[in-house]
Amino acid sequence: MTDSLDFDALHEEATARCGLSDFGGFEYQPALRALIDSINTESGMNAGGFWGQRERITNILVSRARIEDLIKQHPAITDEVINEPVVIVGLPRTGTTMLHRILASDSRFFTPIWFETRFPAPKPDEDFRVIDSRIDDGKAEVAAMLEANPDLASIHPIDAEAPDEEIMLLEQSFYSTMPPAFCNVPSYVEWLETHDNTPGYEYLRLLLQVLQWQKKEKGQQAQRWLLKTPHHLHHMDLLFKVFPEALVVQSHRDPLETIPSIASFNTALWKLCADQVDEKVVGAFSARKYAKGMHDTMIVRKQHPDAVLDVNYRETIKTPFATIEKTYDFIDMQLTDEARNAMQQWQQDNQREDRAAHQYTLEQFGYSEASLKTLFHDYRKVFITQ
Numbered sequence: 001m002t003d004s005l006d007f008d009a010l011h012e013e014a015t016a017r018c019g020l021s022d023f024g025g026f027e028y029q030p031a032l033r034a035l036i037d038s039i040n041t042e043s044g045m046n047a048g049g050f051w052g053q054r055e056r057i058t059n060i061l062v063s064r065a066r067i068e069d070l071i072k073q074h075p076a077i078t079d080e081v082i083n084e085p086v087v088i089v090g091l092p093r094t095g096t097t098m099l100h101r102i103l104a105s106d107s108r109f110f111t112p113i114w115f116e117t118r119f120p121a122p123k124p125d126e127d128f129r130v131i132d133s134r135i136d137d138g139k140a141e142v143a144a145m146l147e148a149n150p151d152l153a154s155i156h157p158i159d160a161e162a163p164d165e166e167i168m169l170l171e172q173s174f175y176s177t178m179p180p181a182f183c184n185v186p187s188y189v190e191w192l193e194t195h196d197n198t199p200g201y202e203y204l205r206l207l208l209q210v211l212q213w214q215k216k217e218k219g220q221q222a223q224r225w226l227l228k229t230p231h232h233l234h235h236m237d238l239l240f241k242v243f244p245e246a247l248v249v250q251s252h253r254d255p256l257e258t259i260p261s262i263a264s265f266n267t268a269l270w271k272l273c274a275d276q277v278d279e280k281v282v283g284a285f286s287a288r289k290y291a292k293g294m295h296d297t298m299i300v301r302k303q304h305p306d307a308v309l310d311v312n313y314r315e316t317i318k319t320p321f322a323t324i325e326k327t328y329d330f331i332d333m334q335l336t337d338e339a340r341n342a343m344q345q346w347q348q349d350n351q352r353e354d355r356a357a358h359q360y361t362l363e364q365f366g367y368s369e370a371s372l373k374t375l376f377h378d379y380r381k382v383f384i385t386q
Contacts, residue, residue: 175200
């Protein structure tokens, strides 16, 4: 097996694994071709990295084929209504994961679970209402990632059965920032930035319908989705285009604190796939990408002033229930005693000190305070209190 990826061979392998050849529409093929070309020519991945990306893409194609087959068997899936989703955004390392998981304790929310985002289609040979081996598949993958790089645990808590980002659902369309999180694919990033990403968001909506149907089949009763991913900063216009009823909660923290942490996380992921990783290359990519995303988001926000609530990272960490109450007022939901008790229990069970400290410096990624202040000048002027 050569250290390269082939578009046709990946589809053939996916068909061989699942016996299906309809991978659905939503214009995924141009994005996948751009990704394959970038991986083959720029990524610098080792043999293990190529194997991992080959498996990841093949698994996505299998999921896409199974999604199409599931919808053919249950066409009512596409009638599922995605009602007023609550979407948490912000630079990574701004407390969005904590806020998302605390709020997810409220059973009135549908939330994407990590294993669901990796494997959104049920396996055809089992009744997912009774047994769902995707959970074990997710646990095995998380364990393999942590074994390959234990530093990941100190950067971002990963749990196959916990609420997580819908970024991996966007990855199912190949319109996502997941691939550049794992490897150096600059031409793919440029392709995404210069092409319409609407197909990715339309496929995200379909996958939320698929997951909502599954959750209801398992007996879950909820009112609306609770979503979260920094990816939306890059495409806030499309979020509102495809989900016009969305209400956005944006968390703020100084980029001087967050951007080096983002670069550290991406470096840890790149090291899963390559023998040599230049931290300064990772740093330049991370800073530029999120500076552009924040600039674009600030423009879109002006068009939807009543659809965005701003919260502060330090306040959320110090007095989380003040932020939570503010959020419930914003989304017009009552914070019930049952929900509050569940959130308090989550806090008790998930102490930050239970995880190792995350350590990094600005200089190792080629940053200085001055350079980051310049790059994020407009954002810091509006949202960061000096």
